[in-house]
Amino acid sequence: MINLAPQALTAKAFAPFGDVIEAGSANSFAINDDLAQRHDDLAFVDTGDEGGRPNVSIFVSKPKPLPVVIDMVERHPLGSQLFVPLGHHPYLVVVTDVAPPFEAADLTTFLITDGRGVNYRKGLWHLPLCPLYEPSRFLVIDRGGPGENCDEFYFPDDMRITIDLDHPAK
Amino acid sequence: MINLAPQALTAKAFAPFGDVIEAGSANSFAINDDLAQRHDDLAFVDTGDEGGRPNVSIFVSKPKPLPVVIDMVERHPLGSQLFVPLGHHPYLVVVTDVAPPFEAADLTTFLITDGRGVNYRKGLWHLPLCPLYEPSRFLVIDRGGPGENCDEFYFPDDMRITIDLDHPAK
Numbered sequence: 001m002i003n004l005a006p007q008a009l010t011a012k013a014f015a016p017f018g019d020v021i022e023a024g025s026a027n028s029f030a031i032n033d034d035l036a037q038r039h040d041d042l043a044f045v046d047t048g049d050e051g052g053r054p055n056v057s058i059f060v061s062k063p064k065p066l067p068v069v070i071d072m073v074e075r076h077p078l079g080s081q082l083f084v085p086l087g088h089h090p091y092l093v094v095v096t097d098v099a100p101p102f103e104a105a106d107l108t109t110f111l112i113t114d115g116r117g118v119n120y121r122k123g124l125w126h127l128p129l130c131p132l133y134e135p136s137r138f139l140v141i142d143r144g145g146p147g148e149n150c151d152e153f154y155f156p157d158d159m160r161i162t163i164d165l166d167h168p169a170k
Numbered sequence: 171m172i173n174l175a176p177q178a179l180t181a182k183a184f185a186p187f188g189d190v191i192e193a194g195s196a197n198s199f200a201i202n203d204d205l206a207q208r209h210d211d212l213a214f215v216d217t218g219d220e221g222g223r224p225n226v227s228i229f230v231s232k233p234k235p236l237p238v239v240i241d242m243v244e245r246h247p248l249g250s251q252l253f254v255p256l257g258h259h260p261y262l263v264v265v266t267d268v269a270p271p272f273e274a275a276d277l278t279t280f281l282i283t284d285g286r287g288v289n290y291r292k293g294l295w296h297l298p299l300c301p302l303y304e305p306s307r308f309l310v311i312d313r314g315g316p317g318e319n320c321d322e323f324y325f326p327d328d329m330r331i332t333i334d335l336d337h338p339a340k
Contacts, residue, residue: 021226021228021309022228023228023230023307031229031298032231032298032299035231035232035234035298035299036229036230036231036232036299037229037230037231038227038228038229038310039227039228039229039230040225040227040314041225041226041227041314042226042227042228043226045223045224045226053215054215054224054311055210055211056191056211056212056213056215056252056289056311057208057209057210057211057212058191058192058193058208058209058212059201059206059207059208059209060193060206060207060209061202061205061206061207062205062206064205082226084254084256084309086254086256086257086285087256087257115256117309119226128201128202128205129202129205129206137193139191139254139287139309140208141224141226141311144210144211
């Protein structure tokens with residue numbers, strides 16, 4: 001059994017995988033007669049070149065059963081996929097930027113507990129949405145349109161990968 | 171003085187102006203091994219034909235001072251604009267689908283208190299983001315790219331339009 005410790009999310013740590021959706025962006029300016037601050041252009045919404053369009057949806061999800069077992073990852077080869085929690089529900093992100101077949105050591109994991117979102121760049125291998133402890137909702141922006149846009153990789157049965165939620169890395 | 175009573179938001183009432191971003195969409199299906207329900211394609215993200223792209227941003231806003239006075243509306247002629255509150259902060263929507271110059275009777279107002287979002291269709295005249303009572307954050311999807319994308323209309327000084335938050339319409 002391999003028990004992975006999730007990292008804290010930072011824009012720098014996540015840069016190989018995509019964007020962090022948070023208000024701390026460098027490109028920010030006052031709008032609406034100074035009533036509001038606009039934190040601009042937080043994500044590259046990549047809908048590809050094959051007739052794609054932005055698809056705005058809401059995922060209403062049950063929490064992932066504990067312990068979190070990573071038995072598969074998936075990717076969307078035709079477009080990016082952005083998740084923003086509608087609330088501060090904790091969720092887990094598991095990604096890799098290497099090519100399959102994967103080992104446990106190829107996976108990078110993040111535990112997000114403060115309402116920030118993530119945008120997976122086009123084709124990034126990732127664990128499907130993984131809220132923890134309670135039901136939650138996410139606003140999602142990904143690619144709509146024709147074409148086959150989901151590949152899956154299943155880990156071998158004898159490779160049991162879990163996430164150590166009690167001892168996240170610093 | 172003209173004091174407008176806001177309506178409750180419904181997809182039907184809002185249809186002339188754009189989309190309501192809510193999980194009750196007709197097009198919904200189970201995903202992620204039945205862990206989640208996907209409420210799909212909730213909005214038309216319209217970035218026009220002149221080199222536009224989706225711009226994902228966060229607006230961090232102070233509340234609008236009370237009483238809410240409607241002294242101007244604006245529109246974005248090149249693209250749609252979508253707002254989803256990151257939380258259940260109440261906010262006010264004021265829109266019109268007629269052409270300027272506007273009278274108070276041209277305005278339709280909605281009070282949203284349950285976390286639902288709205289998407290203004292391209293070119294819709296609307297009050298800039300108007301959170302009530304407390305600071306709040308909104309995820310915004312609108313159009314990035316070249317071109318002049320904001321028109322404004324100011325009501326005459328002698329036309330004082332306010333919103334009656336104490337007596338919303340049913």
